[in-house]
Amino acid sequence: MHVFISADMEGVSGVVLEHHVSSEHREYERFRRLMTAEVNAAIEGALDGGADQVTVNDGHGGMANILIEELNPAAVLISGAPKPLGMMEGIGAHVDAVFLIGYHAASGTGAAVMEHTWTGRVFELRLNGRPVGEMELNAALAGAYGVPVVLVTGDRAVTEAAQALPGRVETVAVKEGIGRSAARCLQPRVAHEHIRQAAARALQQHGGVPFVVPPPITLSVTFIRTSCAEMAELIPGSRRVDGRTVEWSGDDMVTVYKVFRAMAALAAQ
Ligand SMILES: [Zn+2]
The missing domain is CATH 3.30.1360.130 (Dipeptide transport protein)
Incomplete structure (x- = not known):
């Protein structure tokens, strides 16, 4: 079983301020380490759940945040940008299940940490009239290859939005937004345990349903x-x-x- 992990940064526990996710800032080194650790928790859970291949795609900013030297050696890392499918580079029909780790809610969502849709210049994105964020857009791309999203982690707002995806999607809210730049956060070790268990459950307990947006x-x-x-x-x-x-x-x-x-x-x- 091949698991594909798309990793973002705004939805990692402890990340609450813009400068936490900016490589220009001194404190960024702390938060890229926390991002790497949440991805590792998801990889461990995937292995517990029966995965024998794991591909991780770094999907935040310049897409070179994850510390490869600290990454679980069972995974292969796609790092850097630009790449044709951006946050989803590496997805394809050869993948069996997708995890979206460290995700955030769509632009305009209330009480959602650093909500936005791709860039700060998008006010609203819709597919066939339905407002979507990065989480749904990336799930729709996976769905085009017949691959389901089975795990979404991030703040409470993005995990609630994930419940509207088809099938049963495991979610872990590692923090609860108080506002755009404030949240109640799980201590990272606690967050990692929740992610590891949810990742294993996501593969063991249900097959997942691809999110297919019907043409046109x-x-x-x-x-x-x-x-x-x-x-x-x-x-x-x-x-x-x-x-x-x-x-x-x-x-x-x-x-x-x-x-x-x-x-x-x-x-x-
Ligand atoms: Zn990001």
């Missing part, structure tokens, strides 16, 4: 500013539906995912 798939991105939409609109086939919103439709979720990433990159110009 309409991607709708509302940006925080009209200038972002003006740049996103440069993508061939896109439609400007209002001052801040651009849509794009297609039948293939992998292409839709890449179009969203291209829009986000253009909007950052």
Whole structure:
């Protein structure tokens, strides 16, 4: 059984401030170590649950946060950026189950630590009219390969959102947001034990149901500013539906995912 782990940083226990996840800041070294430790807990649980291959993809910021020298040697690490599928590089039909570790809620969610959707310039992202965050978008990409997400960890808000994915998804809320930059956090050793147990359960107790977005798939991105939409609109086939919103439709979720990433990159110009 091949388990793919996509790891983000904002949803790691103890992470509450923007500078905790910024490689420019002195304290970042502490938090990349905590991120690595939560990923290790998920790997240990995957091995307990019967996995014989584990691929970890570093999905935060410059995507080179995880300390490979401290990573469980049973896993292979995909590190660095850019990469074609970004946070989900390494996903494919050869994978049996996906864990999303250290995730955060969608832009606009209340009481959610560092909520956002890909960049601070996306106000709302929708797939076929349904508002989604990175968690759902990445689950939809896995679903396009027939692979289910079976474990989501992060703050309380993202784990509650994960309950709306199809099938039974194991979740671990390692912290509970008080606001965007404050949370009640589990001590890391406690968080690790919860993650390890949930990861094993996720593989042992249920097969998982892929999150498949039926085609035609309409991607709708509302940006925080009209200038972002003006740049996103440069993508061939896109439609400007209002001052801040651009849509794009297609039948293939992998292409839709890449179009969203291209829009986000253009909007950052
Ligand atoms: Zn991140």
